[in-house]
Amino acid sequence: MALDGVAAHQRPESDAAERAARYGLSVSGARPNLVEYIRRLWQHRYFITEFAKARSTTKYTRARLGQLWHVFTPLLNAAVYYLIFGLLLGTSRGVPDFIPFLVTGVFIFTFTRNSVMAGVKAISGDRGLIRALHFPRAAMPISAVIIQLREMLVSMAVLAVIVVAMGQVPRLHWLLIVPVLLVQLLFNTGLAMWAARIGSKVSDASQLLPFVLRTWMYASGVMYSIDIMAADAPRWVQVVLDVNPAAVYIDLMRFALIDSFTSAQLPPHVWALALGWALLAFVGGFIYFWRAEEEYGRD
Amino acid sequence: MTEQRTEDTTERGEQAAPAAEAAAAEDRRPTVIVDDLHVVYRLRGAGAKGRAAPAAKEGARTRLKRFVTGRQPKGGRQVHAVKGVSFTAYRGEAIGLIGSNGSGKSTMLRAIAGLLPPESGRVYTNGQPSLLGVNAALMNDLSGERNVILGCLAMGMTPEEARAKRDEIIKFSGINEKGDFSSLPMRAYSSGMAARLRFSIASAKKHDVLMIDEALATGDRKFRKRSEARIRKLREEAGTVFLVSHSNKSIKDTCNRVLWLESGNLVMDGETDEVLAAYEEFMSS
Numbered sequence: 001m002a003l004d005g006v007a008a009h010q011r012p013e014s015d016a017a018e019r020a021a022r023y024g025l026s027v028s029g030a031r032p033n034l035v036e037y038i039r040r041l042w043q044h045r046y047f048i049t050e051f052a053k054a055r056s057t058t059k060y061t062r063a064r065l066g067q068l069w070h071v072f073t074p075l076l077n078a079a080v081y082y083l084i085f086g087l088l089l090g091t092s093r094g095v096p097d098f099i100p101f102l103v104t105g106v107f108i109f110t111f112t113r114n115s116v117m118a119g120v121k122a123i124s125g126d127r128g129l130i131r132a133l134h135f136p137r138a139a140m141p142i143s144a145v146i147i148q149l150r151e152m153l154v155s156m157a158v159l160a161v162i163v164v165a166m167g168q169v170p171r172l173h174w175l176l177i178v179p180v181l182l183v184q185l186l187f188n189t190g191l192a193m194w195a196a197r198i199g200s201k202v203s204d205a206s207q208l209l210p211f212v213l214r215t216w217m218y219a220s221g222v223m224y225s226i227d228i229m230a231a232d233a234p235r236w237v238q239v240v241l242d243v244n245p246a247a248v249y250i251d252l253m254r255f256a257l258i259d260s261f262t263s264a265q266l267p268p269h270v271w272a273l274a275l276g277w278a279l280l281a282f283v284g285g286f287i288y289f290w291r292a293e294e295e296y297g298r299d
Numbered sequence: 300m301t302e303q304r305t306e307d308t309t310e311r312g313e314q315a316a317p318a319a320e321a322a323a324a325e326d327r328r329p330t331v332i333v334d335d336l337h338v339v340y341r342l343r344g345a346g347a348k349g350r351a352a353p354a355a356k357e358g359a360r361t362r363l364k365r366f367v368t369g370r371q372p373k374g375g376r377q378v379h380a381v382k383g384v385s386f387t388a389y390r391g392e393a394i395g396l397i398g399s400n401g402s403g404k405s406t407m408l409r410a411i412a413g414l415l416p417p418e419s420g421r422v423y424t425n426g427q428p429s430l431l432g433v434n435a436a437l438m439n440d441l442s443g444e445r446n447v448i449l450g451c452l453a454m455g456m457t458p459e460e461a462r463a464k465r466d467e468i469i470k471f472s473g474i475n476e477k478g479d480f481s482s483l484p485m486r487a488y489s490s491g492m493a494a495r496l497r498f499s500i501a502s503a504k505k506h507d508v509l510m511i512d513e514a515l516a517t518g519d520r521k522f523r524k525r526s527e528a529r530i531r532k533l534r535e536e537a538g539t540v541f542l543v544s545h546s547n548k549s550i551k552d553t554c555n556r557v558l559w560l561e562s563g564n565l566v567m568d569g570e571t572d573e574v575l576a577a578y579e580e581f582m583s584s
Contacts, residue, residue, distance in 0.1 A: 016334035016385075020423035023329050028422040029413020046461075047452035054449055058440035061484070131414045133453045134427060297415045 031293040041136045048139045052146035059147075074155040077110065078103040078162070085223035094228045096260040100163045104257055105222035107159050108250045111152045112188050113213045118144035119192025120199035120206045123296050130297055137296045138289055141196040145189045152181070163257050176256035183278045184249045190281030193289040200296055220246040227265060242267035245277035330508055330539040331388040331411060331428070335420040338381040338403070338410050338563075380406040382563035383420070388508075393540040395554035395571065397547075397578055403563040404543045408510045411541070425538060428508035431501040443474060443481040443488070443496055450500035464503050471529070472499035473522060495522055502529050509533055510541040527552075547575055 020026075032040065041048075060069045081102055095101050122140040123130065130137065156177065164170065199205045219241065221229070226241050233241075241247060252274060254261040267273065381403045388394055396404045409415040411422050412430040438446060447468050451461035472495045474480045474488070485493055511530060530553065534540045544550055550557060550571065557574035559567040567574050 016332050016421065016423065019329065019387075020332050020421075023425070025329065025332060025423035025425050028411060028424040028428065029416060043455055044452070046458050047449070047455075050449055050452050050458075054438055054441050054445060058438060061440045129453075131409060132430070133450075134413070134429075135453050135455070294413070295416050297409070 029294050031290070034287070034290060037136055037138075037290055037293070041138055041142075044135050044139050047135060048143045049146065051139070052143040052150070055143070056147045056150050070151060070154045071158060074107060074110070074151075074158050078106055078158075081106050081223055095225050097166060097168070097258050100166050100168060100258050101225075101254060101261070102223055103159055103162050104254050105220075105250045107152070107155045108184070108253050109217050109220060109222050109246055110155070111148060111184060112191070112246055112249070113217065114151070115145045115148045115188035115192045116195045116213060117206075117209065118148055119195035120209055122192065122196040123200035124203060124206070127297070137293055138193065138286070141192040141289065142189060144196075145185070145192045148188065149185060156181070159257070168257065168259060171259075173256055177253070180249060180252045180256060180274070183274050186278040187245060187249070187281045190278070190283070190285030193285035194281070197289050197292050200292075216244075216246060220244055220250060222246075222250065225265075243273055245274075245281075248274050248277065328390045328425075329387045330390050330425040332423040333384055333386050333388075333407075333411065333420075334423070336381055336384045336407065336410060336422060337379070337418040337420050338406050338415055339418040340378040340380055340406075342376045342378065380563055381410065381417075381560075384560070384563075384565045385420075386558060386565065386568055388539050388541075390538045392556050393534055393542065393554045395550035395557040396541060396543045396560065397545075397550065397557060397574070398560035398566075399582070401562075402560045404560055405512055407560065408512055408541060408543060411508075412510060424508055426507040428510060429501075429504070429506040430510045430512060431498065439486040440484050442484055443469065443472075446485060446496065447481075447500055450497075451503065454501075454504050456504070468499045468503050469496075471503075471525070472496045473525075491519065498526060502526070502533060505536055506533060508539050508541075510543075512543045513545070547579070551575065 031037070056070075057067075060066050063069055065072070082099060086098055086102060119141045122144040123137065126140060130140070160170075195205070195209070221241070226238075226247060230238050230241055248267070248270060251261075251266055252270060255263060255266055384403075384407060396408070398404050406415065408430055410417050411424065412428045413422070413424075414430065438449065441449070444465060447465050448458075448461045451464055451468075452458070456464070469475060469481045472492075474492050474496055480488065480492065485496070488496070527549070530540075530542075534553070540553075542550065542553055554571050557567075557569065557571050557578075558565060559574050559578050567577055
């Protein structure tokens, strides 16, 4: 149909814009400025937490063992890595308290890995909700990370039991767990927002990401001691391995929990590194995500 | 056959003479201005949701470029769902949207609501338009009650407001008429019950610009009557109401203006009776 009527409607854009301005209309779905965006996000804080709660309680509703999987999953993970790296490959050489060392590494890395994986699907997996309702889209990756935080807290309880069972005694510096987790949470949220924007545009990202994350895990000293393994490596390799944010968070948590893991094994300026990475990831990720706010409904 | 009728559509949205506009300014305040709106869906691979295999015909280089820049490919399969629609809606109007399946009605409403970004053109609105769709996503593993709370929070209510509205919403949906369904997970619901609950949640809030997508068609006759009454009430509170429906009767009962879309083009825009008559003639020919 060649439609004269429609052609006649195509007035110059400035006319519509001018009339819109005169009557105080605004562009529908336009991205609000950063301050307004944060305000709206704050207004939806209850939605974010309720959505996270709903998601994590429904995760295992169809499984027979139900919520027990929140505990079994980290336990089984630790068991598999112990079997492979502790018993078969013997990476435990030279590491005292290897089981607490390994399990801490696995759990801390899993927190970051799962946050990124959840982030990459946060927008693309819930397009129905996004096309149906209005809310700041950053609510999706943030609540995805809150789900991971809930699982991480269960994992930390499991970890505490394992560590105590392996002969560590709870001490005052266990309190360091709280700041370490908070800083890592900030870091993970930032990464999840980066991942969410990339995943919303490039659906291949969720296929590629597991390989990237696995490479990262093997480079982060999860199941071996970087100091021992990289002892003969060039200086710059040691530095790169040491400033790797995942390794920083893992080492800090080991330092908090394990007596034989002393501050001598931490890289220099470790707290500054931990906080710097977290702020960089979070601020950068938030702004990067916000800049595409109006496009998230699109395929 | 459509072309001679489009003449009057051009006049209607305009009211271009400044003097007339000034005189009519009070009761002719625009609430929605749609300016040459185009909406394009892009499909990758075989899957409609874009999660499936990457496009085979795309070169590795363009694919890499797209991956790096995050930009959409300009080629590939596209569905041009809305092709340059312009109109202005005014306060107090109830506008029906008609057209055969796939003519772009729902897509246009989503774009007006700001839920689908336009390919080109602009949509200006007064405040935040709300779209009441029957397919507002809810979580199937959660109970009806939890879904009510979640839906209310997503619309920006506080937990107190959401809890206060909960019983009223469940009562309105009527899902508890056949036993205590509100505490069962939604996957135990029939499709009609789920649709009724969704509509009840979405209509629990006041709206400035309200858009209703086929919501009247959900549920049995009893619920339809109740929801029509609810829509009339919402219309009195709202500035402008849009209604997508395949039932000419409900359009006739609720709307004073009708837009007729066909394959993404605005065919006709005018008084309800006039447009409906033309539409019926078109459909039977």
